[in-house]
Amino acid sequence: MxxxxxxxxxxxxxxxxxxxxxxxxxxxxxxxxxxxxxxxGYTDDIEMADQHYAAFLFSPYAHARIKSIDVSKALELPGVSLVITGKDIKELTKPMSSRAATKSPTSHYILAVDKVRYMGEPVAAVVARSKYVAADAAELIEVEYEPLKVVASIEDAMKKDAPLIYPELDTNEMISDHFDFGDVKKAFSEADKIVKERIRIHRYASTPLETFVVNAYYDPTREELTIYASDQQPGRTVQSVERTIGIPSSRIHLIVPPVGGGFGYKLAIWQYVALASLMSKMVGKPVKWVQTRTESLYAFHRPRGYMDAEFALRKDGKVLGMKLVDWQADANWPYVAALYSLIKFANMSGTYEIRNYSFEYHCVATNDPPIVQDRGVGKPFMAFALERMMDFSADALGIDRVKIRQVNSVPAEKMPYTAGSGEVYESGNYPEAIRRALEHSQFQKKLEEQAKFRKEGRYVGIGIATGIEPGTSNLGYYFLSKAGDPDYNGAxxxxxxxxxxxxxxxxxxxxxxxxxxxxxxxxxxxxxxxxxxxxxxxxxxxxxxxxxxxxxxxxxxxxxxxxxxxxxxxxxxxxxxxxxxxxxxxxxxxxxxxxxxxxxxxxxxxxxxxxxxxxxxxxxxxxxxxxxxxxxxxxxxxxxxxxxNRTAKPFVRSDFNVQLTHSNSVHVCFVEVFPENWNIKILDYAIVHDAGKVINPGIVDGLAIGSTVSGIGGALYEEFVFDEQGTNLSLTFGDYLKPTAMESPEIRVDQMESPAPNTVLGTKAVGEGGAITSLAAVAGAVEDALKPFNVKITGLPITPEKIWNMVKDTPEYKKINKEGQ
Amino acid sequence: MTRMVTVNLKINGKQYSEEAEPRLLLVHFIRDALKLKGTHIGCDTGHCGACTILWDGKPVKSCQILAVQAEGANIMTVEGLEPEDGKLSIEQESFRENFAQQCGYCTPGFLMMTRYLIRNNEEMTREEIREKLHGNYCMCTGYQQIVDAVQDAQRKYFATKK
Missing domain, CATH: 3.30.365.10 (Aldehyde oxidase/xanthine dehydrogenase, molybdopterin binding domain)
Known part of the structure; x- marks a missing residue:
């Protein structure tokens, strides 16, 4: 029902x-x-009278001590009215603090003080009469750095003698915890088979086409700060600006014109809102900053990390239990540290009835740039890990990949369903969604086509994935680290x-x-x-x-x-x-x-x-x-x-609702891999999306398609690549590859409507579903296409180079190359 | 003081004469000097196409060219698409009817490309449209509804020619 x-x-x-x-x-x-x-009318379209412009100097090093900064040449440039560095910031502002992580650094300011922790960290700021002069002046600032040993990975960070990102904490691990739901031990002792794998996630990000834009003016006649900003969370920004630069929130007037794409990226703008506001107060002029694309690619991504997953299986495919240990390099910006680790555990069993599981997480600071709550936060990886494990489990048991999902789906009659973690799935019909997806995707026909293509020597594969798409954050995970009733709630x-x-x-x-x-x-x-x-x-x-x-x-x-x-x-x-x-x-x-x-x-x-x-x-x-x-x-x-939303409830460790509504989807992806160059082409993509009551199908279809293509970008093309010194090598769209219209498939969406009982119209989450479910559907399809090579895909993006490295020593590769000669 | 150069050009049928630094990008000239804010900047490197304008009817990425190079040019920006009767142009109407924009930041660039493509090609297949749009990025829609809109716009354009 x-x-x-x-x-x-x-x-x-x-x-x-x-x-x-x-x-x-x-x-x-x-x-x-x-x-x-x-x-x-976006933020950059607005100009104030006597408009001045800011520019920043960003660190070229991932980890270095700042020995000295000489701003004299910048100040001499005609048109420059202000240059500030960490020295000023330490005097005038408060450092950032952790919201969710138990350990809170005290040395991370809105401009780097004494040392830099990532490439692209702002080190100095300039205000000038024009944007060109501001950029010129930033280039004239001379900084002497003493490079420090770079912490380039989670493994590096956890070594005994690892350099510390925040020395005041005596560790690079900002928070870790372990949850046990149900009886995991019993589940594993009763298993017919145990499947174990390390699943990885890479660094990628949504890149809204409009970058950060802020325009701030402190009016001394009213003692009021007026800000225009491309900001996704202005309520919180006002609080953060107040806390950081000391202007009372009652004297902050923040306006957000239409935003040119959010995707979570613009939850991180407040640091620059605080900087522009402070500088406006200092120079008495309106200060505008428009981030360049390269600056936007420096930081605020999804973190890299991995999950060690172990599944206890009954031979009919039933998952009796899971053991999950999640490691995320998500701590190098105190503001959002740990969110990627924390957001997963409550929804970790996805659309499946898996009562027994343990979830352990470790949130680690490295010299990777900061992260932000990018579209779905940790949930795309959560779904990727779970769905890949479903595929591996099916393969290990010799059963069908669709069958294992049907066997484990929460039965319709058990809705509303309380997951092992306490998360309440208030609505949905997961078996029906799979059934509709098989029909909508013409799954049977696809299987027949695949068999035909394989005979012709073509590498064609089908992937299926289900995904839970939670909405409305109760932000309850703050209860883990903060005593009492946290100051913030998204309900x-x-x-x-x-x-x-x-x-x-x-x-x-x-x-x-x-x-x-x-x-x-x-x-x-x-x-x-x-x-x-x-x-x-x-x-x-x-x-x-x-x-x-x-x-x-x-x-x-x-x-x-x-x-x-x-x-x-x-x-x-x-x-x-x-x-x-x-x-x-x-x-x-x-x-x-x-x-x-x-x-x-x-x-x-x-x-x-x-x-x-x-x-x-x-x-x-x-x-x-x-x-x-x-x-x-x-x-x-x-x-x-x-x-x-009155279904929000206080956190009890054994009964924990992270989010309050739960949409879901099933994706079926049909791909071909070409052995000439190992390129991948998506031949067909079908989605069943259940976001409850749909108010405008044109809008909801568009969000389902768009979020899916953003996931396809993460699955096949997008990755921030760093060298061993932590240098970000992906600083233009020539290096950081987004899917264009050419790579994007035609997507067929079937909207299913299971209304939420706890929202006013029965509506639920819409904007993140594709980004969550698509990764595993694409990976499953590519792996299936490459079945003759017997490869296993445990990480993304699946680039031609990676495929070639996986297949080049296989018998199938030797066979086709011999034939090709 | 930087030497300034006077740039004379025509945009959307109107003659402009404004001073510019020799290094000023055309897109900054259009946005900041002429205050035509519909042309956007998305990447600074010529990949994304948000700054696409028509120059003598052909699409040009205005972040890849200096204002002084546009001396004497005849340019059209998104502000020039709308017919004088206040109705939407074929391209604008098709984009709206097909839900081809979400945040809308890329839309002016896509509209200028569409104006060019539908008038300078035989009937395009979806595959061809996708190929021809590969220099314009959209981070929101996944392109499908944009392809719908371009196809629709071309159909409408051809109907006016019959």
């Missing part, structure tokens, strides 16, 4: 009588009207809805618009509440901190569909209620008979709609004609409301 009753029934949307329902329709995006005209948001004085319904979701269709999605939902068309709803795409917001306000963690829509609906319903109350008093009509339709307050008379008064008129009275305004109501028609 996929239909479950909503627990928040009072909020459930009911389309007003006599108006068209918009939720569920493929409404063309309203924001596109501006986008296609080049008038979206709620605020939104503002008003009927303006001109009678127009206006909404601000009080969160950043990062390209995921929020404007139109909100317009559809609000249109249905007020009985108007989506085009009539004015949804403001700017985040503005002067509207009500929570300290974790931002667009992240796949939470929009839950908490932002919850806040928008709460505010809309409160406002509608108020409007109908006012109308009822004014008209002396029964409140229960009134409804809103087409910008009028209406009622039914003899089954016919009668328009009683216009919304515009109600607005006029509510804002201005106060003598006509009913007693007992407050004038004005503006509501800012907050919303919390």
């Amino acid at each position: 996929t239909s479950q009753k909503s627990s928040t029934e009072s909020l459930v949307l009911q389309s007003e009588k006599g108006t068209k329902q918009n939720v569920g329709k493929r409404v063309p995006r309203i924001e596109d009207l501006r986008i296609v005209k080049g008038k979206a 709620g948001q605020m939104a503002t809805v008003e009927v303006a004085a001109d009678g127009v319904v206006k909404v601000n979701m009080n969160g950043p618009e990062i390209g995921t269709g929020h404007v139109t999605t909100i317009a559809q939902v609000v249109a249905d509440v007020f009985g108007i068309t989506p085009e009539e709803v004015n949804v403001d795409a700017w985040y503005d901190s002067i509207h009500g917001h929570l300290t974790y306000a931002g667009t992240y963690s796949n939470a929009f569909n839950d908490v932002y829509l919850g806040a928008v609906l709460t505010a809309s319903n409160q406002l509608k209620d108020k409007i109908l109350n006012i109308a009822s008093s004014l008209l002396k009509e029964d409140r229960e008979e009134l409804y809103l339709a087409n910008n009028y307050i209406c009622k039914l008379e003899n089954d016919k709609e009668k328009r009683l008064v216009g919304l515009k008129e109600i607005a006029r009275i509510s804002y201005g004609r106060l003598l006509s305004f009913p007693k007992g109501e407050e004038p004005g028609l503006k509501v800012t409301a907050g919303y919390i």
